[in-house]
Amino acid sequence: MFVDKAKITVKAGNGGNGAVSFHREKYINAGGPDGGDGGKGGDIVFVVDDNMSTLVDFRYKRKFVAPNGQDGGSNRCSGKGAEDLVIRVPRGTLLRDSETGRLLADISGDHPYIIAKGGRGGAGNQHFATPTRQIPRFAKPGVVGEGYELTLELKLLADVGLVGFPNVGKSTLISVVSAAKPKIANYHFTTLSPVLGVVKLDEQKSFVMADIPGLIEGASEGVGLGHEFLRHVDRCRLIIHVVDVSGIEGRDPIEDFHAINRELKSFSEELAERPQIVAGNKCDMASAEQVEAFRSFIEGQGLKFFDISAATTKGTKQLVDEVGKLLDTLPPITEYEPEPMSLEELELKKEDRRFEIEIEDGIYYIDAPFLEPVLSTINMEDYESLQYFQRVLRFSGIIDKLEEMGIKEGDTVDIFGLQFDFVK
Known part of the structure:
Protein backbone atom coordinates (compact mmCIF):
# COMPACT_ATOMS: atom_id res chain seq x y z
CA MET A 1 0.00 0.00 0.00
CA PHE A 2 1.44 3.37 -1.03
CA VAL A 3 0.93 6.01 1.68
CA ASP A 4 2.46 9.45 1.17
CA LYS A 5 0.81 11.44 3.99
CA ALA A 6 0.56 10.71 7.69
CA LYS A 7 0.04 12.51 10.97
CA ILE A 8 1.93 11.62 14.16
CA THR A 9 2.66 13.04 17.62
CA VAL A 10 6.22 13.30 18.93
CA LYS A 11 7.37 14.23 22.43
CA ALA A 12 10.98 14.62 23.52
CA GLY A 13 11.98 13.43 26.97
CA ASN A 14 11.84 15.67 30.05
CA GLY A 15 15.02 16.53 31.88
CA GLY A 16 15.59 14.76 35.18
CA ASN A 17 15.07 16.71 38.40
CA GLY A 18 17.98 18.00 40.43
CA ALA A 19 18.45 16.30 43.80
CA VAL A 20 18.25 17.77 47.30
CA SER A 21 20.88 15.93 49.33
CA PHE A 22 23.48 16.61 52.04
CA HIS A 23 26.77 14.86 52.50
CA ARG A 24 26.75 12.47 55.42
CA GLU A 25 29.90 10.64 56.46
CA LYS A 26 31.24 9.40 59.73
CA TYR A 27 33.48 11.90 61.51
CA ILE A 28 32.52 14.65 59.06
CA ASN A 29 30.17 17.32 60.36
CA ALA A 30 28.16 19.63 58.13
CA GLY A 31 29.25 17.98 54.90
CA GLY A 32 27.21 20.44 52.88
CA PRO A 33 24.82 20.05 49.97
CA ASP A 34 25.77 17.40 47.41
CA GLY A 35 22.61 16.95 45.34
CA GLY A 36 23.47 16.03 41.73
CA ASP A 37 21.98 17.41 38.51
CA GLY A 38 19.27 15.70 36.50
CA GLY A 39 20.09 14.10 33.15
CA LYS A 40 19.00 15.49 29.79
CA GLY A 41 15.84 14.10 28.18
CA GLY A 42 16.09 12.22 24.89
CA ASP A 43 15.72 14.09 21.57
CA ILE A 44 13.37 13.11 18.75
CA VAL A 45 15.64 12.48 15.75
CA PHE A 46 14.60 11.72 12.17
CA VAL A 47 16.92 9.93 9.73
CA VAL A 48 16.62 8.73 6.14
CA ASP A 49 16.03 5.03 5.48
CA ASP A 50 16.49 4.24 1.80
CA ASN A 51 14.82 0.86 2.32
CA MET A 52 11.53 2.68 2.98
CA SER A 53 9.45 3.98 0.08
CA THR A 54 6.15 4.91 1.76
CA LEU A 55 4.82 6.25 5.07
CA VAL A 56 2.59 3.22 5.64
CA ASP A 57 4.31 2.37 8.96
CA PHE A 58 2.92 5.58 10.44
CA ARG A 59 -0.63 4.41 9.82
CA TYR A 60 -0.21 1.91 12.63
CA LYS A 61 2.02 3.79 15.08
CA ARG A 62 1.24 7.45 15.59
CA LYS A 63 2.75 8.38 18.95
CA PHE A 64 6.49 8.58 19.62
CA VAL A 65 7.82 9.52 23.08
CA ALA A 66 11.52 9.75 23.95
CA PRO A 67 12.64 8.64 27.44
CA ASN A 68 13.12 11.12 30.29
CA GLY A 69 16.47 11.95 31.85
CA GLN A 70 17.33 10.34 35.17
CA ASP A 71 16.97 12.35 38.36
CA GLY A 72 20.12 13.52 40.12
CA GLY A 73 21.47 11.59 43.11
CA SER A 74 23.52 12.20 46.25
CA ASN A 75 27.30 12.58 46.36
CA ARG A 76 27.10 15.03 43.44
CA CYS A 77 26.06 12.20 41.12
CA SER A 78 24.35 13.51 37.99
CA GLY A 79 21.45 11.59 36.50
CA LYS A 80 22.05 9.69 33.29
CA GLY A 81 21.00 11.40 30.08
CA ALA A 82 18.32 9.55 28.13
CA GLU A 83 18.91 8.00 24.71
CA ASP A 84 17.49 9.77 21.69
CA LEU A 85 14.47 8.29 19.92
CA VAL A 86 15.35 7.73 16.24
CA ILE A 87 12.50 7.68 13.70
CA ARG A 88 13.25 6.38 10.19
CA VAL A 89 11.44 7.83 7.16
CA PRO A 90 11.81 7.62 3.36
CA ARG A 91 14.15 10.10 1.69
CA GLY A 92 12.21 13.20 0.64
CA THR A 93 9.83 13.33 3.61
CA LEU A 94 8.70 16.80 4.67
CA LEU A 95 7.85 17.42 8.33
CA ARG A 96 5.33 20.13 9.14
CA ASP A 97 3.89 21.40 12.41
CA SER A 98 0.26 20.32 12.04
CA GLU A 99 -1.02 23.27 14.05
CA THR A 100 0.65 26.02 12.02
CA GLY A 101 1.65 24.28 8.78
CA ARG A 102 5.25 25.49 9.26
CA LEU A 103 7.91 23.36 7.57
CA LEU A 104 10.27 22.00 10.24
CA ALA A 105 12.55 19.88 8.06
CA ASP A 106 13.04 18.31 4.64
CA ILE A 107 14.46 14.84 5.39
CA SER A 108 16.50 14.48 2.21
CA GLY A 109 20.11 14.46 3.43
CA ASP A 110 22.12 11.77 5.18
CA HIS A 111 22.61 13.63 8.47
CA PRO A 112 20.25 13.25 11.47
CA TYR A 113 17.53 15.88 11.93
CA ILE A 114 16.70 16.84 15.55
CA ILE A 115 13.05 17.86 15.48
CA ALA A 116 12.17 18.01 19.19
CA LYS A 117 14.84 18.68 21.80
CA GLY A 118 14.86 16.92 25.13
CA GLY A 119 14.63 19.04 28.26
CA ARG A 120 17.73 20.06 30.23
CA GLY A 121 18.31 18.40 33.55
CA GLY A 122 17.56 20.43 36.67
CA ALA A 123 20.38 21.70 38.87
CA GLY A 124 20.94 19.92 42.19
CA ASN A 125 21.13 21.82 45.46
CA GLN A 126 24.95 21.72 45.37
CA HIS A 127 24.75 24.73 43.03
CA PHE A 128 22.73 26.90 45.41
CA ALA A 129 25.07 27.02 48.39
CA THR A 130 26.43 30.49 49.22
CA PRO A 131 28.26 31.93 52.25
CA THR A 132 24.89 33.11 53.59
CA ARG A 133 22.84 30.12 52.36
CA GLN A 134 24.75 27.06 53.43
CA ILE A 135 21.86 24.59 53.61
CA PRO A 136 19.77 24.99 50.43
CA ARG A 137 16.81 22.66 50.66
CA PHE A 138 15.64 23.07 47.11
CA ALA A 139 16.75 22.11 43.61
CA LYS A 140 15.58 22.89 40.09
CA PRO A 141 13.20 20.60 38.23
CA GLY A 142 14.07 19.26 34.79
CA VAL A 143 12.86 21.20 31.78
CA VAL A 144 9.94 19.71 29.85
CA GLY A 145 10.90 18.30 26.43
CA GLU A 146 9.50 19.76 23.23
CA GLY A 147 6.52 18.15 21.56
CA TYR A 148 4.75 18.48 18.22
CA GLU A 149 1.90 17.07 16.24
CA LEU A 150 3.55 16.50 12.87
CA THR A 151 2.21 16.08 9.37
CA LEU A 152 4.50 13.89 7.27
CA GLU A 153 4.38 14.40 3.52
CA LEU A 154 6.48 12.34 1.12
CA LYS A 155 7.74 14.10 -2.01
CA LEU A 156 9.83 11.66 -4.00
CA LEU A 157 13.31 12.76 -5.05
CA ALA A 158 13.42 12.24 -8.81
CA ASP A 159 15.31 14.10 -11.51
CA LEU A 330 19.82 22.23 -14.72
CA PRO A 331 20.14 23.01 -10.99
CA PRO A 332 20.10 20.09 -8.51
CA ILE A 333 16.94 18.65 -6.98
CA THR A 334 15.25 21.14 -4.68
CA GLU A 335 15.66 20.72 -0.93
CA TYR A 336 13.28 22.90 1.05
CA GLU A 337 14.61 25.11 3.82
CA PRO A 338 12.91 24.99 7.24
CA GLU A 339 10.61 27.96 7.79
CA PRO A 340 11.29 30.35 10.70
CA MET A 341 8.74 30.82 13.46
CA SER A 342 6.07 33.39 12.73
CA LEU A 343 5.35 36.23 15.16
CA GLU A 344 2.18 34.39 16.19
CA GLU A 345 4.18 31.25 17.08
CA LEU A 346 6.70 33.28 19.04
CA GLU A 347 3.81 34.74 21.03
CA LEU A 348 2.50 31.22 21.67
CA LYS A 349 5.93 30.22 23.00
CA LYS A 350 5.69 33.05 25.49
CA GLU A 351 2.34 31.64 26.57
CA ASP A 352 4.12 28.52 27.87
CA ARG A 353 4.33 30.51 31.13
CA ARG A 354 0.76 31.71 30.99
CA PHE A 355 -1.35 31.66 34.15
CA GLU A 356 -4.83 32.55 35.34
CA ILE A 357 -5.92 33.87 38.74
CA GLU A 358 -9.46 33.71 40.11
CA ILE A 359 -10.82 34.96 43.45
CA GLU A 360 -13.39 32.84 45.29
CA ASP A 361 -14.45 33.50 48.90
CA GLY A 362 -11.39 35.70 49.41
CA ILE A 363 -8.94 33.01 48.21
CA TYR A 364 -6.69 33.70 45.20
CA TYR A 365 -6.62 30.53 43.07
CA ILE A 366 -3.64 30.38 40.68
CA ASP A 367 -3.73 28.08 37.65
CA ALA A 368 -0.18 27.94 36.22
CA PRO A 369 0.78 24.57 34.65
CA PHE A 370 4.48 25.52 34.44
CA LEU A 371 4.61 25.70 38.27
CA GLU A 372 3.79 22.00 38.81
CA PRO A 373 7.36 20.70 38.36
CA VAL A 374 8.70 23.62 40.40
CA LEU A 375 6.42 22.80 43.34
CA SER A 376 7.68 19.22 43.43
CA THR A 377 11.16 20.49 44.40
CA ILE A 378 10.12 23.05 47.02
CA ASN A 379 10.41 22.35 50.74
CA MET A 380 7.74 24.55 52.31
CA GLU A 381 9.31 24.18 55.74
CA ASP A 382 12.63 25.62 54.59
CA TYR A 383 13.01 29.41 54.53
CA GLU A 384 15.55 29.52 51.71
CA SER A 385 13.50 27.13 49.58
CA LEU A 386 10.50 29.40 50.04
CA GLN A 387 12.61 32.39 49.02
CA TYR A 388 13.53 30.60 45.80
CA PHE A 389 9.84 29.86 45.16
CA GLN A 390 8.99 33.53 45.74
CA ARG A 391 11.59 34.56 43.16
CA VAL A 392 9.98 32.21 40.62
CA LEU A 393 6.56 33.78 41.31
CA ARG A 394 8.02 37.26 40.97
CA PHE A 395 9.93 36.46 37.75
CA SER A 396 6.87 34.89 36.09
CA GLY A 397 4.73 37.99 36.83
CA ILE A 398 2.34 36.20 39.20
CA ILE A 399 3.10 38.41 42.20
CA ASP A 400 2.73 41.55 40.10
CA LYS A 401 -0.66 40.30 38.91
CA LEU A 402 -1.78 39.49 42.47
CA GLU A 403 -0.83 42.97 43.63
CA GLU A 404 -2.65 44.46 40.65
CA MET A 405 -5.76 42.51 41.74
CA GLY A 406 -5.51 44.07 45.20
CA ILE A 407 -4.11 41.21 47.31
CA LYS A 408 -3.12 42.16 50.86
CA GLU A 409 -0.61 40.66 53.26
CA GLY A 410 -2.16 37.69 55.03
CA ASP A 411 -4.61 36.87 52.19
CA THR A 412 -4.74 33.19 51.21
CA VAL A 413 -3.19 31.97 47.93
CA ASP A 414 -3.95 28.52 46.50
CA ILE A 415 -1.70 26.80 43.93
CA PHE A 416 -2.82 23.27 43.00
CA GLY A 417 -4.32 22.74 46.46
CA LEU A 418 -1.32 24.12 48.32
CA GLN A 419 -2.50 27.10 50.39
CA PHE A 420 -0.32 29.72 52.06
CA ASP A 421 -0.56 33.29 53.33
CA PHE A 422 0.63 36.05 51.02
CA VAL A 423 3.69 37.88 52.40
CA LYS A 424 5.16 40.95 50.73
Missing part, protein backbone atom coordinates in the same frame (compact mmCIF):
# COMPACT_ATOMS: atom_id res chain seq x y z
CA VAL A 160 12.67 13.47 -14.18
CA GLY A 161 8.90 13.11 -13.89
CA LEU A 162 6.66 11.43 -16.48
CA VAL A 163 3.24 13.06 -16.82
CA GLY A 164 0.39 12.45 -19.22
CA PHE A 165 -3.07 10.97 -19.58
CA PRO A 166 -3.72 7.40 -18.39
CA ASN A 167 -2.78 4.64 -20.82
CA VAL A 168 -0.43 6.76 -22.94
CA GLY A 169 2.53 4.46 -22.19
CA LYS A 170 4.33 6.07 -19.25
CA SER A 171 4.66 2.75 -17.40
CA THR A 172 5.95 1.03 -20.52
CA LEU A 173 8.50 3.79 -21.07
CA ILE A 174 9.94 3.64 -17.54
CA SER A 175 10.06 -0.17 -17.74
CA VAL A 176 12.21 -0.17 -20.91
CA VAL A 177 14.65 2.60 -19.90
CA SER A 178 15.16 1.49 -16.28
CA ALA A 179 14.93 -1.58 -14.06
CA ALA A 180 11.52 -0.55 -12.71
CA LYS A 181 8.77 -3.14 -13.15
CA PRO A 182 5.42 -1.34 -12.92
CA LYS A 183 2.14 -3.08 -13.65
CA ILE A 184 1.33 -2.63 -17.34
CA ALA A 185 -2.14 -3.25 -18.77
CA ASN A 186 -4.41 -1.82 -21.44
CA TYR A 187 -6.80 0.08 -19.20
CA HIS A 188 -6.86 3.46 -17.51
CA PHE A 189 -5.34 3.98 -14.08
CA THR A 190 -3.26 0.81 -14.17
CA THR A 191 -0.68 2.74 -12.17
CA LEU A 192 -2.18 3.75 -8.83
CA SER A 193 0.98 5.00 -7.13
CA PRO A 194 4.24 6.64 -8.27
CA VAL A 195 6.99 4.35 -9.55
CA LEU A 196 10.71 5.20 -9.37
CA GLY A 197 13.33 3.87 -11.76
CA VAL A 198 17.06 4.52 -12.14
CA VAL A 199 18.06 5.21 -15.75
CA LYS A 200 21.73 4.41 -16.42
CA LEU A 201 23.38 6.41 -19.19
CA ASP A 202 26.80 4.83 -18.68
CA GLU A 203 28.90 3.34 -15.89
CA GLN A 204 29.38 6.71 -14.21
CA LYS A 205 26.15 8.54 -14.97
CA SER A 206 22.51 7.92 -14.15
CA PHE A 207 19.33 9.73 -13.15
CA VAL A 208 16.10 8.91 -11.34
CA MET A 209 12.81 8.89 -13.25
CA ALA A 210 9.35 8.88 -11.64
CA ASP A 211 6.21 7.59 -13.33
CA ILE A 212 3.38 9.71 -11.91
CA PRO A 213 -0.13 8.15 -12.02
CA GLY A 214 -2.17 9.40 -14.98
CA LEU A 215 -3.88 12.76 -14.85
CA ILE A 216 -7.12 13.58 -16.60
CA GLU A 217 -8.83 16.86 -17.22
CA GLY A 218 -10.52 18.07 -14.03
CA ALA A 219 -7.99 16.37 -11.75
CA SER A 220 -7.59 19.61 -9.82
CA GLU A 221 -11.29 19.33 -8.92
CA GLY A 222 -10.80 15.73 -7.76
CA VAL A 223 -11.76 13.90 -10.96
CA GLY A 224 -10.10 10.49 -11.44
CA LEU A 225 -7.14 10.11 -9.09
CA GLY A 226 -7.16 13.87 -8.51
CA HIS A 227 -3.82 15.63 -8.51
CA GLU A 228 -2.60 14.38 -5.12
CA PHE A 229 0.30 12.52 -6.72
CA LEU A 230 1.59 15.66 -8.40
CA ARG A 231 3.48 16.43 -5.18
CA HIS A 232 5.92 13.74 -6.35
CA VAL A 233 6.77 15.63 -9.53
CA ASP A 234 7.14 18.87 -7.56
CA ARG A 235 10.90 18.33 -6.99
CA CYS A 236 11.65 17.10 -10.52
CA ARG A 237 14.18 19.10 -12.49
CA LEU A 238 12.67 18.08 -15.84
CA ILE A 239 9.25 16.91 -17.01
CA ILE A 240 8.71 14.43 -19.83
CA HIS A 241 5.20 14.93 -21.14
CA VAL A 242 4.09 11.65 -22.75
CA VAL A 243 1.33 12.00 -25.37
CA ASP A 244 -0.39 9.30 -27.44
CA VAL A 245 0.05 10.62 -30.99
CA SER A 246 -1.88 7.75 -32.58
CA GLY A 247 -5.26 8.98 -31.35
CA ILE A 248 -6.21 5.31 -31.08
CA GLU A 249 -8.52 6.04 -28.14
CA GLY A 250 -10.32 8.78 -30.04
CA ARG A 251 -8.55 11.68 -28.28
CA ASP A 252 -6.83 14.63 -29.90
CA PRO A 253 -3.13 14.71 -28.88
CA ILE A 254 -3.01 18.52 -29.10
CA GLU A 255 -5.99 18.88 -26.77
CA ASP A 256 -4.44 16.25 -24.45
CA PHE A 257 -1.23 18.33 -24.33
CA HIS A 258 -3.16 21.48 -23.39
CA ALA A 259 -5.32 19.66 -20.82
CA ILE A 260 -2.38 18.18 -18.91
CA ASN A 261 -0.52 21.49 -18.85
CA ARG A 262 -3.65 23.19 -17.49
CA GLU A 263 -3.73 20.65 -14.67
CA LEU A 264 -0.03 21.22 -13.92
CA LYS A 265 -0.65 24.96 -13.77
CA SER A 266 -3.67 24.57 -11.50
CA PHE A 267 -1.50 22.57 -9.11
CA SER A 268 1.51 24.90 -9.19
CA GLU A 269 2.48 27.85 -11.37
CA GLU A 270 6.12 27.04 -10.70
CA LEU A 271 5.67 23.42 -11.79
CA ALA A 272 4.07 24.53 -15.06
CA GLU A 273 7.20 26.60 -15.80
CA ARG A 274 9.53 23.63 -15.24
CA PRO A 275 11.62 22.55 -18.32
CA GLN A 276 9.61 20.10 -20.41
CA ILE A 277 10.27 17.60 -23.21
CA VAL A 278 7.40 16.07 -25.18
CA ALA A 279 7.52 12.38 -26.10
CA GLY A 280 5.02 11.41 -28.79
CA ASN A 281 4.39 7.76 -27.96
CA LYS A 282 2.79 4.98 -30.04
CA CYS A 283 4.24 6.52 -33.20
CA ASP A 284 4.37 3.01 -34.70
CA MET A 285 0.56 3.02 -34.61
CA ALA A 286 0.22 6.54 -36.05
CA SER A 287 0.52 7.77 -39.61
CA ALA A 288 3.49 9.87 -40.67
CA GLU A 289 1.13 12.81 -41.16
CA GLN A 290 -0.16 12.53 -37.57
CA VAL A 291 3.38 12.46 -36.15
CA GLU A 292 4.63 15.37 -38.26
CA ALA A 293 1.55 17.50 -37.53
CA PHE A 294 2.05 17.01 -33.78
CA ARG A 295 5.80 17.60 -34.08
CA SER A 296 5.15 20.89 -35.87
CA PHE A 297 2.71 21.95 -33.14
CA ILE A 298 5.10 21.09 -30.25
CA GLU A 299 8.12 22.73 -31.83
CA GLY A 300 5.93 25.77 -32.43
CA GLN A 301 5.51 25.89 -28.64
CA GLY A 302 9.29 26.11 -28.30
CA LEU A 303 9.62 22.58 -26.89
CA LYS A 304 11.73 19.61 -27.98
CA PHE A 305 9.81 16.70 -29.48
CA PHE A 306 10.76 13.03 -29.72
CA ASP A 307 8.67 10.44 -31.59
CA ILE A 308 8.98 7.13 -29.76
CA SER A 309 7.39 3.73 -29.40
CA ALA A 310 7.92 2.60 -25.82
CA ALA A 311 6.59 -0.88 -26.64
CA THR A 312 9.25 -1.46 -29.32
CA THR A 313 11.87 0.87 -27.70
CA LYS A 314 12.08 2.93 -30.90
CA GLY A 315 13.47 6.40 -30.15
CA THR A 316 13.80 5.76 -26.40
CA LYS A 317 17.62 5.88 -26.40
CA GLN A 318 17.64 9.23 -28.18
CA LEU A 319 15.12 10.54 -25.65
CA VAL A 320 17.16 9.33 -22.68
CA ASP A 321 20.42 10.73 -24.09
CA GLU A 322 18.81 14.15 -24.56
CA VAL A 323 17.44 14.05 -21.00
CA GLY A 324 20.94 13.31 -19.69
CA LYS A 325 22.38 16.31 -21.56
CA LEU A 326 19.64 18.64 -20.30
CA LEU A 327 20.04 17.52 -16.69
CA ASP A 328 23.70 18.56 -16.82
CA THR A 329 22.55 22.15 -17.40
